[in-house]
Amino acid sequence: MTTPPQSRPRPLPQKIIGILGGMSDQATAEYYRLLNEGLNARYGGWDNGEIVIVSVNFGNIQHFVRQGEWESAERYLSGKVDALERAGADVILCMSNTMHRVVEPIMAARSTPFIHIADPTGEAIRAAGLTQVALLGTLATMRSETLRRRFQDRFGITLLTPDEADQTTVDRIIFDELVRRDLRPESKAEYLRIVDGLRGQGAQGVILGCTEIFLLIGQDDRPDFPVFDTTGLHVAAAVAFATEETGAEA
Incomplete structure (x- = not known):
């Protein structure tokens, strides 16, 4: 059964969603909005998400992609994933289909859960x-x-x-x-x-x-x-992961 908002412990124990963002800022803003909408739909009341965003410079990303500098992109994004993990992310999302090319191998070497888009x-x-x-x-x-x-x-x-x-x-x-x-x-x-x-x-x-x-x-x-x-489906998977053990689902 869904736990009524007024009966939940405070602060509410939640999984922290880590977003590797900035690719682009438009998509990042949509991810943040959609994640919170989806989590609020699960939790009800005033509850939404605990989300950490590490946002990259899109100018760097477009340069790496258009010049085919994938090793440089991997080094750059590896440092950003480090920052998400230091911030306590329980799951990491890369909100760029393109950059999964380098983020997938980065995450394969780590223990933090990763939802591939x-x-x-x-x-x-x-x-x-x-x-x-x-x-x-x-x-x-x-x-x-x-x-x-x-x-x-x-x-x-x-x-x-x-x-x-x-x-x-x-x-x-x-x-x-x-x-x-x-x-x-x-x-x-x-x-x-x-x-x-x-x-x-x-x-x-x-x-x-x-x-x-x-x-x-x-x-x-x-x-x-x-x-x-892919945006909506990725967000839905993250919401399901984040609410799996919180009593938010009926």
Whole structure:
């Protein structure tokens, strides 16, 4: 049974959610908002989350990604994970699909729990009975063989990606517009055109594989075509983890 807010011990024992943020500031703000909304929905009353954010300089991140300096990115983010662990994080989230490329191996060497953004997405797709879905994201995400293997090996899911020209378009809109919350109707139309093209190639749904894409398109834009928002699914997994032993769930 759910414990009534007035009957809970104070301060309420909670798991601390650690966010590796700043990639971008827009996505980080949405994660904070959505986590607290989700936790309040579980707890009720005035309770929400205990959250630690270590926010990086996005200028460094975009440089590492666009120049392919992945070793430098790993060193940089490893120090930020250190800071989250020193702050007492009980679980760590990297709120960038792209930077899982370096954060996944960082976390593999540590004991702090880590929720990989692909896993709740893969679970949702498998639960929907789908086996072939489209993927939108940065160039690094759409071209990641490691990500393809994770979806295939863990969930039996094949990823379809746009052609090279459309990949460049998707990436440009992310870096030049969405990370600044510059939401343009013409860019939305481009994304939906690309989604429709992938649907025509056999995609059974689409993964919004960048944590800003949901700001531009979502399920309401294609009601009859499953849309898997990695931001929302990642947040939901973190809320479930954080409330697992608090009596917040019915």
